[in-house]
Amino acid sequence: MLTIRSVLTIRSVLTIRSGGPLTTVQDRGRPGWAHVGVPRSGAADLPALTRANALVGNAASAAALEVTLGGLVAVPDADVVIALTGARCRLSVDGVPVPHGAAVGVPAGAEIRVDAARAGVRAYLAVAGGVAVEPVLGSRSTDTLSGLGPARVRDGDRLPLGSGGARPSDDAGPDASGRPVATDRAEREDTWVSDGELDLDGVRAGFAARQVVEPEIPPEPVLRVHPGPREDWFTPEAVETLYVTGWTVTPQSDRVGARLDGPPLARAVSDELPSEGMVAGALQIPPSGPVLFLADHPVTGGYPVIGVVDPDDLWLAAQAPPGTVLRLRRLDS
Amino acid sequence: MSRMGRDAELIETSDPAALRAEIVRRALPGIEDVVPGARTVLVRTSPGQAPDLRWAAAWRPDEAPEQVGRELTICVRYDGPDLEDVAALAGVDVDGVVALHTGAVYTVAFTGFAPGFGYLTGLPEPLRVPRRSSPRTRVPVGAVGLAGDFTGVYPRPSPGGWQLIGRTDQTLWDAAADPPALLSPGDRVRFTPC
Numbered sequence: 001m002l003t004i005r006s007v008l009t010i011r012s013v014l015t016i017r018s019g020g021p022l023t024t025v026q027d028r029g030r031p032g033w034a035h036v037g038v039p040r041s042g043a044a045d046l047p048a049l050t051r052a053n054a055l056v057g058n059a060a061s062a063a064a065l066e067v068t069l070g071g072l073v074a075v076p077d078a079d080v081v082i083a084l085t086g087a088r089c090r091l092s093v094d095g096v097p098v099p100h101g102a103a104v105g106v107p108a109g110a111e112i113r114v115d116a117a118r119a120g121v122r123a124y125l126a127v128a129g130g131v132a133v134e135p136v137l138g139s140r141s142t143d144t145l146s147g148l149g150p151a152r153v154r155d156g157d158r159l160p161l162g163s164g165g166a167r168p169s170d171d172a173g174p175d176a177s178g179r180p181v182a183t184d185r186a187e188r189e190d191t192w193v194s195d196g197e198l199d200l201d202g203v204r205a206g207f208a209a210r211q212v213v214e215p216e217i218p219p220e221p222v223l224r225v226h227p228g229p230r231e232d233w234f235t236p237e238a239v240e241t242l243y244v245t246g247w248t249v250t251p252q253s254d255r256v257g258a259r260l261d262g263p264p265l266a267r268a269v270s271d272e273l274p275s276e277g278m279v280a281g282a283l284q285i286p287p288s289g290p291v292l293f294l295a296d297h298p299v300t301g302g303y304p305v306i307g308v309v310d311p312d313d314l315w316l317a318a319q320a321p322p323g324t325v326l327r328l329r330r331l332d333s
Numbered sequence: 334m335s336r337m338g339r340d341a342e343l344i345e346t347s348d349p350a351a352l353r354a355e356i357v358r359r360a361l362p363g364i365e366d367v368v369p370g371a372r373t374v375l376v377r378t379s380p381g382q383a384p385d386l387r388w389a390a391a392w393r394p395d396e397a398p399e400q401v402g403r404e405l406t407i408c409v410r411y412d413g414p415d416l417e418d419v420a421a422l423a424g425v426d427v428d429g430v431v432a433l434h435t436g437a438v439y440t441v442a443f444t445g446f447a448p449g450f451g452y453l454t455g456l457p458e459p460l461r462v463p464r465r466s467s468p469r470t471r472v473p474v475g476a477v478g479l480a481g482d483f484t485g486v487y488p489r490p491s492p493g494g495w496q497l498i499g500r501t502d503q504t505l506w507d508a509a510a511d512p513p514a515l516l517s518p519g520d521r522v523r524f525t526p527c
Contacts, residue, residue: 034366034377035353036514037444037451136508146448147489148508229335229343275445275452277368277375279341300370300445308338311380 012078014127016157020071023153024142025131027063033137034299041143044255044295044318045122048086051212052126055083055103062130063140065153067123070116078108080161081128085214087120087319102211120217120319129162144255145296221316222327223309228283230273230304238265242306246325247290257291258317275300281309292317334390341377342386348394349374349443350519354401355392369443369518402519407486408527409477413497423459430498433457434524439484441520449488449506451516456484468494475501
């Protein structure tokens, strides 16, 4: 009997024809190292990464591509199953549009295109088996601040895909026990890629049942905020201003943080803050205006944190393009 | 003690490195990161897993069973481009800067600038000079600098505004090594000329 294990020995490669403005490899990041200066990093929109991995049958810890604003063109050298979540980018395989938020079979050699985002910023392209670049400190995430993890994805890169990303083929060679890899139909159905999904004129979506409802990316997001440890470093008027103002996301925003433009927030305490630990979601207020820390934030910071966005709402900030007006709603302490 | 959002607690303490060591020693479930700052320890936990940390706010470093951290010596060539400026600001000559810098025992208080970068406290008062008015766009790996209350070693090339007094060949950061960082909070460091 063909076991899943024998299929798992097949490895394949995803060749990048165009990396677009910024594509990085991301997983759930590297917690546990902040005390030696290593940020957690990981997907900026973690729930979207989780959905993409679930759609293709990956473990939650698998790495996928975080495609910023679209522009990715890639070709697998073996039959693969992919899914795109997060930012609303048109996804096509050899020119045939395929649905967002669904598992889709892609034959070897077909061109996967993730076009410019119509809504949101960061799309997640998961491939069954995961992107199998070498992990650093337990994570395959590209950390744009600390420089840890793989370099950003560039044109011509050949990304290794992990086991599980391909179905057996006649020329796949012997499995670990030395027996040839069987390819008859009954045995293929032991694996999760069946002929049906990949027997395509062009491409059509397989796994029709494996589709998720993607949350709407709101044009004017509202983020819930926990009062921060240094809220009292600001005047009561400044705290009120924070929560009644529409804050505009500036073009200086990146994976480190969303920079916000709005009225000045007056300090009640003018001392310098001794550096203290930071978390994703922290609204740090330097004189230049609020920074809402995202995945690649520094591990410590020296400006007061007036509030902290709830982790469940952080993805809204990660998906807010420059020019978005977002609002903050204070949660009771 | 105050909340830092849904999944973290910020604890004020007089000795962040010692409190961090105590929290790690207790191996409480659900804790993902324990990050010392200059006067605080941040404890970040898994969602819905927050352990009771009320004891930590009352914990005193003299309850520590022993001194935390290791003793390290880092050998430095004192030939940095800002050595004479630092001497002038400190009111001593260049040899005086070296004598002051090598004569103290420093403690790794916290990190944050880059992986492996430790902010070392214990700088002799005359050496507590301001940052450069114009930061360098590129400080070489191994550069030994100081500014304000801190001294430290740049673990990789990076921009930086500290006054550079020397350089070491010691590897501060190697992601493939175990542990990856030479310096961990609570470690005590001496500099020696080489």
